[in-house]
Amino acid sequence: NAGVTQTPKFQVLKTGQSMTLQCAQDMNHNSMYWYRQDPGMGLRLIYYSASEGTTDKGEVPNGYNVSRLNKREFSLRLESAAPSQTSVYFCASSVSSGAGTDTQYFGPGTRLTVL
C-alpha cells in the first residue's frame, strides 16, 4: 500500500497562475482533507471531504477550490495564486470524520512557492 500520495512535491508559480495539487489514497478511506502548514502555525484545514460526493470548507478556504473526484482522489486547485499561498500543503485521509476519533494519515506534502 502506498498510503497517501501527493503530486507534485515541489512547485513554483508566478502570481496569478493556476494549478491543481493532486492527492490519492489507497486505504479505502471515506474522508479526505487538505491542510496548509506555515512556519510557527499548526496545520490549518483548507477543505475536507467527509465522504465521496461531499466537500466542506475548513478554517482557511479562501482562494482554493477542491474536487472529490472519486473515493480515492481529492484535488486542491488554486485558480489565481497569490504570494500568501506560499506554503507546504498536506493531504490526509481517515476512515471517517464525524466523531473525530479516527487517525488521519498524511501524504508527504507539496512545497509551493508563489513569486
Next chain:
Amino acid sequence: ILNVEQSPQSLHVQEGDSTNFTCSFPSSNFYALHWYRWETAKSPEALFVMTLNGDEKKKGRISATLNTKEGYSYLYIKGSQPEDSATYLCAFKGNNDMRFGAGTRLTVKP
C-alpha cells in the same frame, strides 16, 4: 476561534533525560484529542487518540494523559533518545473540524 496551544515551542534535552510538554484546548464540546509525531522531511504519524477525561495512553517510552474538564493533555517521554527528535503535534476535535497546535519541537542531544 478554537485555540489549541502547545508549550514549549521547542525543547533541547540530553539523551537519557525525561521530558514532557503540554497541549491546551477548549474545554467545551470535546470529542477527541490526537497526538502526532512529525519527523523532519516526513509526514505526521499518529501516536495516540484520546477521548475520555482521565485517559492515559502509553506506547513504549512515550505516554500521554488527558484532562478534558480543564482542557489540557500532557505528553511524556521517558529516557529520551536521539531518535525521539521530532515535532510533536496535538489536534483537538470539537464539534467543528480538527484544529492542530503549532507543535513542540524536541531535540535530543547524544
